[in-house]
Amino acid sequence: MLPIDPTKKNSFQRRICNGDLVIVYERHDIMKAIKVCEGSELQNRFGVFRHSDWVGRPFGSKVLSNKGGFVYLLAPTPELWTLVLSHRTQILYIADISFVISFLEIIPGCLVLESGTGSGSLTTSLARAVAPAGHIYTFDFHEQRAALAREDFERIGLSSLVTVGVRDIQGEGFPDEFCGAADSVFLDLPQPWLAIPSACKMLKPDGVLCSFSPCIEQVQRSCETLKSDFTDIRTFEVLLRAYEVREQRMGYGGGNEDGSLGSLPCKRRQFSSSEVSNGRENSSCSVMARPCSETRGHTGYLTFARLRCL
Numbered sequence: 001m002l003p004i005d006p007t008k009k010n011s012f013q014r015r016i017c018n019g020d021l022v023i024v025y026e027r028h029d030i031m032k033a034i035k036v037c038e039g040s041e042l043q044n045r046f047g048v049f050r051h052s053d054w055v056g057r058p059f060g061s062k063v064l065s066n067k068g069g070f071v072y073l074l075a076p077t078p079e080l081w082t083l084v085l086s087h088r089t090q091i092l093y094i095a096d097i098s099f100v101i102s103f104l105e106i107i108p109g110c111l112v113l114e115s116g117t118g119s120g121s122l123t124t125s126l127a128r129a130v131a132p133a134g135h136i137y138t139f140d141f142h143e144q145r146a147a148l149a150r151e152d153f154e155r156i157g158l159s160s161l162v163t164v165g166v167r168d169i170q171g172e173g174f175p176d177e178f179c180g181a182a183d184s185v186f187l188d189l190p191q192p193w194l195a196i197p198s199a200c201k202m203l204k205p206d207g208v209l210c211s212f213s214p215c216i217e218q219v220q221r222s223c224e225t226l227k228s229d230f231t232d233i234r235t236f237e238v239l240l241r242a243y244e245v246r247e248q249r250m251g252y253g254g255g256n257e258d259g260s261l262g263s264l265p266c267k268r269r270q271f272s273s274s275e276v277s278n279g280r281e282n283s284s285c286s287v288m289a290r291p292c293s294e295t296r297g298h299t300g301y302l303t304f305a306r307l308r309c310l
C-alpha cells in the first residue's frame, strides 16, 4: 500500500504483511515489485529468499537469502513505482513529475483532471499529492490501457483516490460534470490544443493547466490556443543531471592523469592537510565525481498556463 496520509511515510509506520506489495531493491537500477505471499519464494542471483521471512519486518529491511546474499524490501512509493511499472506507453519520470506537481500547485484536497492516463506513472504521484481528501479523474481513450491502469492503482492501494475513465478527450473533451470544478488539468496528448477549450471550461478561476509535449511544434500550437483564455503562459524543459560520487584509486583503470574518467569530465576532491599528514593522499585515492552516463536527456516540454479571471 502507498501512504495515503502524506504526513506519514508508511515505511516507518507499518510492518510488511502477507499480501503487501513490496519493492525488492538490489541496486538503484535493479528493482522489481513483488506481492508478498507466504509460501512463495524469490529466486535471483543472490539465492533464494522466502517470503515468510519478510512478514513482520519493517519496510526498508535488509533480508537475507539462503546463500547469505541480500536485498532491501522498500515501500512502494510513487517515486519507486515509476521505476518499476510496466511501460505500456512513454511515461513521465520524477524530474518532470516533481516540476508538474509544484507548478500545478497541487496540494491535499485538490481535484485534478488528467488525460491520457498512459501507464499511470504521473497519476500515482498526483494521487499522493492530493491525498487524503482530493481526487484524480484520469481519462484514456484506449480501453485496455485504462483497465490495466485501474488494476495497477488497485494493486498499489490508490483506487480510492483515482478514477479512470475511457474517453476521447481530444474529440469529446472532459465530462460536463467537472465544469468549473478542477483545481488543475494535466494533458499528455498528441494534439493537446484540441483539448484545451474543454480544459478551460473545467478549471476553477485561477486554476492551472499543464501540457506535456515531446515536440516544440506541439508547444507552439498549444500556446496559440492558450492565448485566448489563459495568462502566465510559460514553457520549460527539465534537464536533470545525476552524479556518481565515489572514492577511487588512481591509475587502476578508472581515472586518467588529468583527473577525468573515460571521456567524461570529472572533478577530483583535494585532500585536507590532516589527510595528507596521515598518509591518505599517498595511497593515491581520490573522491571522484562525474555525471552519470545514464542521465536522461530531453523528455518533453512542459507548458503551464493560468486561467484568466474575468
Ligand SMILES: C[S@@+](CC[C@H](N)C(=O)[O-])C[C@H]1O[C@@H](n2cnc3c(N)ncnc32)[C@H](O)[C@@H]1O
Residues within 6 Å of the ligand: 089, 090, 091, 092, 115, 116, 117, 118, 119, 120, 121, 122, 123, 139, 140, 141, 142, 145, 167, 168, 169, 170, 171, 188, 189, 190
Ligand atoms: C504518453 S501516454 C501518457 C503517459 C502518462 N503521462 C504516464 O506518465 O504514464 C499518452 C496516452 O494518451 C492516450 N491518448 C491519446 N489520444 C487520446 C485521446 N484523444 N483521448 C484520451 N487519451 C488519449 C494514449 O492512449 C496514451 O495512453
